[in-house]
Amino acid sequence: MLRPAALLALTLLVAAPAAAQENARVHLSVTLSTPDTGVTRQAIVHTDSLIADPRVASMLTSGFPVRMHYRLQIYRSRSGWLDAFVRQTEWDLVVRHEPLLDQYQVAEVFRNGQRAYRYADRDALKRGVATPREIRVGPKDAGSYYYVVTLEISTMSGSDIRELEQFLSGNVGPAATGSETVGSALGNAVRDAFRSVAGLPSLQFEDRSGGFTVR
Numbered sequence: 001m002l003r004p005a006a007l008l009a010l011t012l013l014v015a016a017p018a019a020a021q022e023n024a025r026v027h028l029s030v031t032l033s034t035p036d037t038g039v040t041r042q043a044i045v046h047t048d049s050l051i052a053d054p055r056v057a058s059m060l061t062s063g064f065p066v067r068m069h070y071r072l073q074i075y076r077s078r079s080g081w082l083d084a085f086v087r088q089t090e091w092d093l094v095v096r097h098e099p100l101l102d103q104y105q106v107a108e109v110f111r112n113g114q115r116a117y118r119y120a121d122r123d124a125l126k127r128g129v130a131t132p133r134e135i136r137v138g139p140k141d142a143g144s145y146y147y148v149v150t151l152e153i154s155t156m157s158g159s160d161i162r163e164l165e166q167f168l169s170g171n172v173g174p175a176a177t178g179s180e181t182v183g184s185a186l187g188n189a190v191r192d193a194f195r196s197v198a199g200l201p202s203l204q205f206e207d208r209s210g211g212f213t214v215r
Contacts, residue, residue, distance in 0.1 A: 059153070071150045077144040091108065093129070103121070
């Protein structure tokens, strides 16, 4: 028979992984690429613990696609003045769970096109989403700069995803080992669908890179 102290220790060991899972939170970061002869530094965006976050997991089990909207901004540092906004770029990841197959579809929507992936299980999805992405929008004019990345996670409403369903169904590659370029015919319709989300609250995250100098 276990003594009370031993029983308490065993209970804590069993509960620790569950507690860690419940406390998991999305982690967004933006770092800098290795410099190329001092010309510029590209932004590397990394999203970790997305699937482990219980709030995101709840969105996925709701039956609606989860939209991850990224915005990457470039700022120029100015001594004694407010930092100057230079420009920004935006893109989306849409994650959808297929309960019958227990698989996941991911669509990446950029300004000039889309790419689609299929992941066989939750672990594969976790690794795919956590893959760092280098966004090649670095400034070229001389000066001191930094990046700011924001991420908004929300669900899409059922009435606004019909075009997205057509885009995803039957047009996704068999594996996520590579990417499949998808035509941009539905691009505008998909982006229109992104403008409307369900009533569930959205999650927002932000991070800032270190500074770098373009000479």
